[in-house]
Amino acid sequence: MRHLLSIEDLGAAGINEILDLSDTFVEVSGRSIPKVPALRGKTVAWLFYEDSTRTRLSFETAAKRLSADTMNFGVSSSSVNKGEGLRDTVETITAMGVDAIVVRHASPGVPWQITRWTDACVINAGDGWHQHPTQALLDCYTLRQHFDSLEGRHIAIVGDIKHSRVARSDLLAFTMLGAEVTLVAPQTLLPPSLEGWPAKTSHDIDAVLPSADVVYLLRMQRERMHEALLPSLREYRAGYGLTLDRCALLADHALVMHPGPMNRGVEIDPEVADLDRSVVVEQVANGVAVRMAVLYLLLGSGVELTGGAR
Numbered sequence: 001m002r003h004l005l006s007i008e009d010l011g012a013a014g015i016n017e018i019l020d021l022s023d024t025f026v027e028v029s030g031r032s033i034p035k036v037p038a039l040r041g042k043t044v045a046w047l048f049y050e051d052s053t054r055t056r057l058s059f060e061t062a063a064k065r066l067s068a069d070t071m072n073f074g075v076s077s078s079s080v081n082k083g084e085g086l087r088d089t090v091e092t093i094t095a096m097g098v099d100a101i102v103v104r105h106a107s108p109g110v111p112w113q114i115t116r117w118t119d120a121c122v123i124n125a126g127d128g129w130h131q132h133p134t135q136a137l138l139d140c141y142t143l144r145q146h147f148d149s150l151e152g153r154h155i156a157i158v159g160d161i162k163h164s165r166v167a168r169s170d171l172l173a174f175t176m177l178g179a180e181v182t183l184v185a186p187q188t189l190l191p192p193s194l195e196g197w198p199a200k201t202s203h204d205i206d207a208v209l210p211s212a213d214v215v216y217l218l219r220m221q222r223e224r225m226h227e228a229l230l231p232s233l234r235e236y237r238a239g240y241g242l243t244l245d246r247c248a249l250l251a252d253h254a255l256v257m258h259p260g261p262m263n264r265g266v267e268i269d270p271e272v273a274d275l276d277r278s279v280v281v282e283q284v285a286n287g288v289a290v291r292m293a294v295l296y297l298l299l300g301s302g303v304e305l306t307g308g309a310r
């Protein structure tokens with residue numbers, strides 16, 4: 001693997017390889033000194049043109065636990081955009097000697113474009129509505145901790161599917177691992193065409209919840225909405241929000257997931273986010289280990305992992 005751009009490129013075998021390796025990094029993360037020298041001498045640069053809390057801190061923690069050096073680049077989305085600006089930036093960072101570039105950008109396809117301007121490994125940390133492969137990996141890893149296999153499991157992805165790169169990457173990953181997915185949203189929050197999407201759709205969350213093993217909730221991505229797609233957030237909550245009452249429709253073993261940031265009181269009620277069946281915090285913790293596995297596979301394969309301080 002040279003870059004990580006899309007979950008599609010990995011296939012089920014590639015996903016499973018990363019999940020298996022993530023077990024090692026969960027173990028490393030649990031040590032009193034959670035650090036191994038695997039990527040000593042390597043440099044990872046962040047190029048985040050869109051806001052991020054979890055993904056960026058998670059990649060940064062992952063790189064540090066692998067002893068990589070990190071290069072931070074403060075991008076203001078208002079002053080830097082596509083085209084020459086981006087190309088110059090990438091070429092400048094590359095000239096300084098960087099082994100991997102982790103990029104998040106509002107325009108779909110930017111990570112692919114960047115691979116043409118650098119010899120560093122490129123990792124897609126989210127490109128517009130398109131892909132977010134490491135989110136899908138950490139979600140699959142979290143599910144694997146709860147269910148032996150995703151084969152035959154039913155996952156409902158609920159919310160603003162239309163604008164969600166998480167939905168696109170997760171749908172592909174979940175179905176590659178054998179799960180069945182139902183997309184649940186009002187018509188205005190579904191993509192105009194779902195041709196080729198390996199999923200059923202529904203506008204009736206109450207009908208879907210009883211058979212779901214997992215409910216995966218998405219935020220309203222209003223920064224990507226250029227028109228009014230909803231009467232109001234209150235009405236969205238009434239029709240599709242995961243309230244405590246709706247949780248009663250779920251099977252006992254069913255899990256609630258969310259990629260964050262959560263808008264409590266809209267897609268998820270505050271009390272639901274704190275239920276035992278909600279694994280949102282596990283998703284965040286697993287994100288570090290999974291990103292360690294990705295960085296290690298791209299940059300450090302063959303380097304001894306067990307030599308770190310215990």
Ligand code: NCD
Pocket residue numbers: 054055126132135165166219221259260261
């Ligand atoms: C998501 C993203 O940025 O795509 N968040 C994340 O990476 N954890 C989802 C979102 O912004 O709603």
